[in-house]
Amino acid sequence: MNAPSGSEALAPDRRAAPAPAAAGALSRGPWLAWGGAVVVVAVLPFVFTSGASLTMMSLMGFAIVFALSYNMLLGQTGMLSFGHAVYYGLGGFITAHALNAVGAGQWPVPLPVMPLVGGLAGLAFALVFGWVSTKRAGTAFAMISLGIGELVAACSLILRGFFGGEGGISTSRTATLKFLGLNFGPQVQVYYLIAAWCLLSMAAMYAFTRTPLGRMCNAVRDNPERAEFVGYSTQMVRYLAFCASGFFAGVAGGLAAIHYEIVTASMVGAVPSGFVLLMAYIGGVGFFIGPVIGAVLMTALQISLSDYTGAWLLYVGLMFVGVVMFVPWGLGGLLLMQRPLFVGGAWKRVLPVYALGIVPTALLGAGLVALVETAHHLLVKATEGPAMRLFGIAYAADSPLAWAVIAAVLAAGLAALRWVAPRVSAAWHGAVQEALRLKAGPAPGGSR
DSSP states (O other), X not given: OXXXXXXXXXXXXXXXOOOHHHHHHHHHHHHHHHHHHHHHHHHHHHHSOSHHHHHHHHHHHHHHHHHHHHHIIIIIHOOOOSOTHHHHHHHHHHHHHHHHHHHTTSOOOBGGGHHHHHHHHHHHHHHHHHHHHTTSOHHHHHHHHHHHHHHXXXXXXXXXXXXXXXXXEEOOXXXXXXXXXXXXOSHHHHHHHHHHHHHHHHHHHHHHHHSHHHHHHHHHHHOHHHHXXXXXXXXXXXXXXXXXXXXHHHHHHHHHHHHHSXXXXXXXXXXXXXXXXXXXXXXXXXXXXXXXXXXXXXHHXXXXXXXXXXXXXXHHHHHHHHHHHHOTTHHHHHHHTTHHHHHHTOHHHHHHHHHHHXXXXXXXXXXXXXXXXXXXXXXXXXXXXXXXXXXXXXXXXXXXXXHHHHHHHHHHHHHHHXXXXXXXXXXXXXXXXXXXXXXXXOOTTSOO
8 A cells, every 4th residue: 555545535526515414513523523532541450450551551541642742743834853851851850849948838830730840841842942043944853952952951060059969859640739639649649630631732733723824734744845935933833843843842851750759861852853753753644643542552562562571672664664655644544545445345345365364464473573582682682592492483693593593584584575466456446445435325326
C-alpha cells in the first residue's frame, strides 16, 4: 500500500452531501469517542490493579500530553523541533519549586492545580524562545531549536540554585493542601489526577485543531507562500502554535514532577527531545490519534522491553527506521486506513490476505530478534561466555551454524514478505473500491 493511494481512498466524497441519518451519526461520533475514552480511563485501574500497572499508565498519561504538544509543532504546523524538552523540563522545574513553596506554607494551592503552573511556565519560556525560533522555518528552525535546547541543558548544570545541579530538585506531593480529602500519596490517586489532566489537555488540543488558527497552522505547513498571499503572517501563526505547544509541554512536565517527585537536568536534555519525536512520528504525525498511539507504545516498550533485553533501544531504532521507510504516515495512519473497510462492510475481503501476511512478518521479526540478541550477547555479554538461550533454544552465540540459521530465517522472511506485500496492497485497494461502491448504492437502472 502506498500513502498517496491510501489518502485518496480515505478522502470523503465532496460531490454528495451525507444523508441526515449519516450526518447525525457523524456528529455523534466524536462525542462517543470522548465518552468512551473517559470510561476506559476510569475503568483501567479496576482491571490492572498492580502498582507497576498504575505506574505505567501514569507515565503513559503525561507522555500522551507531551507527544500531542509536539505534534502541534510537527504535525499541525510543520515545524521540526529538536529542543521540545526545554518546555517540558522547565515546566517540571517550576512545578517542583511551586510544590516546595506550597509545602513550606507560602502558597495555599492544592495539588490538582499544579500542572497549570507547569503549563504557564512552559508558555512563558515559549513566548521568549519562540519569538526567536519562529522567525525562521524549515531547517533553520530545527537548528535554532537544537541550539536553544543545548543552551538550556548546559545552563542546567551551571545555575545550581534553580536546577539543583546533578541531583535535581526534590519535592513531595503529599505535603500540599488536601483536595476533597485526598493527599495523593497512593499511586491510584496520582493516576486519576494525571488521567484527568491528560483528557482535559487532549480535548483542548483537539479543539485547537478545529479552530481557524488550527486550520491556518495546516495552511502554513502545506503552503506558506499561499498563506502569506491571502494576508496571514506565517511567522505569527508559527509563533502562536509554538506558544500553545509550549504550554501543553509544560503541563506534561508538571505532571511528571508530581509523579516522580524529583526533577533533574535530564528532563531538558536531548534524550527526551528525541524520544518525543519518536513517539509522535511512529504513531503518525498526520493524525490526532497518532501521537497517542506512539506515546502508549513507546512508554510500554521503554518499561517492559527493557526488563527482557539490554538492546531495547536498538529495537526502538529499528522500529523508527521501519516506520519511516514503509509506513511514513505512522501506525495511526495504518489503522485509520482500515476504517473505510469497516464502514463499507468490505473488511471480510481482506482478512485472508492479512492472515497470510502474518507468517512472513513473524518470520522476519524472529530473524531480527535472533540477530540483535545474538550480536548483543557477543559484543556486550562476552564475559558470560558464548552459551545463550533464545525462544527456548540453547545455542552458542559464536557458532557458524547459528549464524547460518539466522541468515536463512531472515532471507526467508524477506522473500515471503516481498511476495505477500503486493497482494496485501491489491486486496486493500480492491476492498476500498468495493466499500465505496456499496456506500454509493445501486446506480440508476438497477446496476452497480
